[in-house]
Amino acid sequence: xxxxxxxxxxRVVAPRLQSSAVYIAAAALTAAxxxxxxxxxxxxxxxxxxxxxxxRIARTGIVGDVHEITTLQQYIGVRFPSELxxxxxxxxxxxxxxxxxxxxxxxxxxxxxxxxxxxxxxAFLAFLCAAAGAVQMRLYRVGxxxxxxxxxRAVGAFTPPLLxxxxxxxxxxxxxxxxxxVLLLGGxxxxxxxxRRSGGRVFPPARDKAAA
Amino acid sequence: xxxxxxxxxxxxVAATLAVVHATGCGAARSARSLAADKVYVAPGELDKYYAFxxxxxxxxxxxxxxxxxxxxxxxxxxxQRAAYGYAMHDADPRRRELLETGGAxxxxxxPVLSETDGMPNGKYLWINDLANARLARVRLxxxxxxxxxKLPNLQGAHGIAVVSPSTKYIVVNGEFEQPTDGLVTNPxxxxxxxxxxxxxxxxxxxxxxxxxxxxIADSSKDGRxxxxxxxxxxxxxxxxxxxxxxxxxxxxxxxxxxxxAVAAGKGVVRNGVPILDPADTPGILTLIPVxxxxxxxxxxxxxxxxxxxxxxSPTVTIIDAHTLKIVAEPEVGLGPLHTTFDDRGNAFTSxxxxxxxxxxxxxxxxSGASDYIVDRINVHYNIGHLQAVGGDHTHPYGxxxxxLNKLSKDQYVAVGPDLPENQEIIDISGDKMKMLASFPxxxxxxxxxxxxxxxxxxxxxxxFTPAADAVQTGEEKIVxxxxxxxTVDMTLIRSAYTPETIEVKEGDQVTLRITNVETIRDMxxxxxLPDHNLNIALAPGYTKTITFDAGKPxxxxxxxxxxxxxxxxxxxxxxxxxxxxxxxxxxxxxxxANVKGQVVPGVPSTGDKP
Numbered sequence: 087x088x089x090x091x092x093x094x095x096x097r098v099v100a101p102r103l104q105s106s107a108v109y110i111a112a113a114a115l116t117a118a119x120x121x122x123x124x125x126x127x128x129x130x131x132x133x134x135x136x137x138x139x140x141x142r143i144a145r146t147g148i149v150g151d152v153h154e155i156t157t158l159q160q161y162i163g164v165r166f167p168s169e170l171x172x173x174x175x176x177x178x179x180x181x182x183x184x185x186x187x188x189x190x191x192x193x194x195x196x197x198x199x200x201x202x203x204x205x206x207x208x209a210f211l212a213f214l215c216a217a218a219g220a221v222q223m224r225l226y227r228v229g230x231x232x233x234x235x236x237x238x239r240a241v242g243a244f245t246p247p248l249l250x251x252x253x254x255x256x257x258x259x260x261x262x263x264x265x266x267x268v269l270l271l272g273g274x275x276x277x278x279x280x281x282r283r284s285g286g287r288v289f290p291p292a293r294d295k296a297a298a
Numbered sequence: 299x300x301x302x303x304x305x306x307x308x309x310x311v312a313a314t315l316a317v318v319h320a321t322g323c324g325a326a327r328s329a330r331s332l333a334a335d336k337v338y339v340a341p342g343e344l345d346k347y348y349a350f351x352x353x354x355x356x357x358x359x360x361x362x363x364x365x366x367x368x369x370x371x372x373x374x375x376x377x378q379r380a381a382y383g384y385a386m387h388d389a390d391p392r393r394r395e396l397l398e399t400g401g402a403x404x405x406x407x408x409p410v411l412s413e414t415d416g417m418p419n420g421k422y423l424w425i426n427d428l429a430n431a432r433l434a435r436v437r438l439x440x441x442x443x444x445x446x447x448k449l450p451n452l453q454g455a456h457g458i459a460v461v462s463p464s465t466k467y468i469v470v471n472g473e474f475e476q477p478t479d480g481l482v483t484n485p486x487x488x489x490x491x492x493x494x495x496x497x498x499x500x501x502x503x504x505x506x507x508x509x510x511x512x513x514i515a516d517s518s519k520d521g522r523x524x525x526x527x528x529x530x531x532x533x534x535x536x537x538x539x540x541x542x543x544x545x546x547x548x549x550x551x552x553x554x555x556x557x558x559a560v561a562a563g564k565g566v567v568r569n570g571v572p573i574l575d576p577a578d579t580p581g582i583l584t585l586i587p588v589x590x591x592x593x594x595x596x597x598x599x600x601x602x603x604x605x606x607x608x609x610x611s612p613t614v615t616i617i618d619a620h621t622l623k624i625v626a627e628p629e630v631g632l633g634p635l636h637t638t639f640d641d642r643g644n645a646f647t648s649x650x651x652x653x654x655x656x657x658x659x660x661x662x663x664x665s666g667a668s669d670y671i672v673d674r675i676n677v678h679y680n681i682g683h684l685q686a687v688g689g690d691h692t693h694p695y696g697x698x699x700x701x702l703n704k705l706s707k708d709q710y711v712a713v714g715p716d717l718p719e720n721q722e723i724i725d726i727s728g729d730k731m732k733m734l735a736s737f738p739x740x741x742x743x744x745x746x747x748x749x750x751x752x753x754x755x756x757x758x759x760x761x762f763t764p765a766a767d768a769v770q771t772g773e774e775k776i777v778x779x780x781x782x783x784x785t786v787d788m789t790l791i792r793s794a795y796t797p798e799t800i801e802v803k804e805g806d807q808v809t810l811r812i813t814n815v816e817t818i819r820d821m822x823x824x825x826x827l828p829d830h831n832l833n834i835a836l837a838p839g840y841t842k843t844i845t846f847d848a849g850k851p852x853x854x855x856x857x858x859x860x861x862x863x864x865x866x867x868x869x870x871x872x873x874x875x876x877x878x879x880x881x882x883x884x885x886x887x888x889x890x891a892n893v894k895g896q897v898v899p900g901v902p903s904t905g906d907k908p
Contacts, residue, residue, distance in 0.1 A: 154818050
């Protein structure tokens with residue numbers, strides 16, 4: 087008798103706990119992204135053997151071989167962005183998403199809760215699309231909005247891709263999402279997975295039958 | 299058609315000769331390619347060993363890769379070197395040391411490496427200046443000379459050695475005798491000293507008085523004895539007087555006994571250094587008789603023997619390094635000067651007169667066996683020092699040997715009467731020695747020592763950590779600090795000097811503090827100022843401060859001497875020196891009418907600019 091009660095409680099509580107854990111994990115990943123580099127660049131050239139130059143874009147700014155890359159870019163007139171205004175709204179959006187995801191961990195299994203979770207996933211997806219767009223726009227501007235009086239004008243306008251290499255002068259520049267962006271993708275994936283679950287309603291009846 | 303038998307015979311003979319010729323050439327080619335393989339280091343690949351060669355009268359150290367024989371770096375030590383901006387200006391501490399200790403040139407002979415457990419630890423290299431009785435220390439993390447010491451109470455600082463196994467002292471032999479008490483008016487016999495230098499503090503701790511000319515040095519592997527060859531026990535003042543006796547000596551100084559004597563307050567202090575006289579402190583000096591005018595002294599890697607090379611005698615004298623007894627004196631050839639070792643119990647002795655390296659087995663020679671000579675190989679020509687890789691340390695590698703020959707004669711294309719020195723790399727890995735390759739150098743490597751590249755790999759730095767007095771980017775300035783004094787704080791980085799224009803007045807003393815703010819390796823910049831006897835080179839992160847007279851009124855373009863970037867030629871700036879009494883201010887120089895009329899199609903005339 088007591089066994090049945092306990093099993094029934096497990097049936098109801100366990101999926102809720104799992105769902106909450108998914109959202110807590112999603113929120114943790116999303117929040118952690120702000121403390122880690124979001125985007126990365128690796129630059130290699132023949133005269134930099136074994137010393138590929140790296141840039142990492144984090145919430146706090148641009149770090150890595152800033153000194154050397156600032157020195158180099160003058161030759162082709164690239165303007166090193168001293169600040170990235172995109173990071174301001176992106177930071178606010180990530181914080182908001184974190185709060186929303188924590189909220190999702192405590193929503194019930196009802197229609198309201200489900201709608202809330204779907205909205206969370208949609209918001210996350212929208213944010214990712216906007217962020218990717220902003221990054222691509224910034225990459226376009228770096229390669230296009232250059233000093234007209236630069237010493238070497240043979241290097242034409244360029245647009246680094248979001249992910250992959252591009253040849254800029256003697257350098258091969260790799261652009262790629264860094265750990266922070268990967269965490270955000272993870273957060274988004276968990277959020278999407280959470281939205282697909284329907285609280286404690288789908289699995290318990292199936293298990294009930296099995297138990298009977 | 300009938301063939302003549304003679305024709306057939308002739309054709310057969312010709313064909314046979316052709317085959318023999320072809321196979322002979324093939325064998326020769328094969329031998330050449332085998333030798334080439336042993337020393338070939340492909341572009342981009344790294345050498346296995348560093349060889350440090352003394353630069354002789356170049357006053358420097360040559361760093362050569364082994365087995366390739368490629369000259370990788372020259373470390374200037376006792377001579378200013380514009381290319382490296384070394385000791386070029388008065389504020390350079392090395393230049394001050396050089397001028398205070400005997401002049402801006404030197405004669406380097408013996409490079410020695412700091413040791414831990416008898417093997418090089420990659421910290422320091424020491425090198426002597428025979429001419430001016432100096433000892434210099436080179437830091438191996440930066441490959442830069444960091445200290446120069448004048449050795450008191452001696453002249454002709456010749457043989458030097460690290461006291462094994464842990465670099466307790468650097469032993470420096472004074473070759474040229476001095477009046478006993480330092481007074482030239484004293485008719486007493488001349489004498490020499492062996493100096494013991496503290497390797498870290500770079501001060502002479504004590505000296506031991508020894509009669510005769512103290513020549514080459516080594517230490518026993520356990521640190522007990524400092525060995526030196528001595529010639530001219532006759533104390534002759536000319537050539538004839540120096541070769542009268544049949545025997546000279548090897549001196550063995552008992553280092554712990556000497557230390558005790560110093561601690562007990564013995565010795566006469568002269569120029570701040572206690573000099574121990576063996577007459578007053580018995581037991582610190584043992585003299586071992588060897589054939590007259592010996593030269594090299596080399597302790598075997600296992601520490602069992604000290605081997606003195608006969609020079610004028612065709613023998614080497616094998617001395618037990620613990621009991622100081624002579625155990626054998628085998629003949630090896632004419633003019634034996636120095637000995638080195640492999641890892642299989644063989645010794646290699648340079649034969650100056652025979653122009654050969656002779657390989658002989660130590661145990662066989664000691665036991666009196668007649669077949670102790672293993673092999674001989676011709677070298678080109680008049681070999682002085684020789685060194686097998688690791689032969690001067692406790693674990694020889696037994697693969698390569700470097701012959702440092704005094705004459706090159708016909709070995710290189712003619713370059714006038716002043717011929718280069720010739721170094722030869724010999725394969726000693728087999729029973730028979732094999733000549734592999736040669737490389738020339740400027741004058742004049744005397745000796746060499748080696749280190750595995752792997753020892754230095756984690757220790758060598760390729761950029762400088764900016765010093766406390768470095769000029770920071772954004773803090774460059776020109777400040778008039780007195781009526782006739784201007785201070786300039788300057789940075790340089792591809793491809794500009796900041797500030798680019800310096801205005802001073804005739805009669806000013808200009809103090810320039812200049813920092814290379816590059817952070818990437820090998821981005822060296824120079825600062826050459828025409829007509830001011832000034833070029834300085836700055837490796838990344840380096841700061842130098844120099845003071846110079848502004849000179850005559852005029853415009854002086856300072857420029858980068860070290861090709862750095864696509865805008866290297868444009869990397870320059872001006873020092874404008876105003877006439878002393880002029881009230882005119884040269885606000886700026888601009889190209890004006892002087893280029894008007896030189897019209898380049900499609901290019902606006904400079905003179906047309908506002």
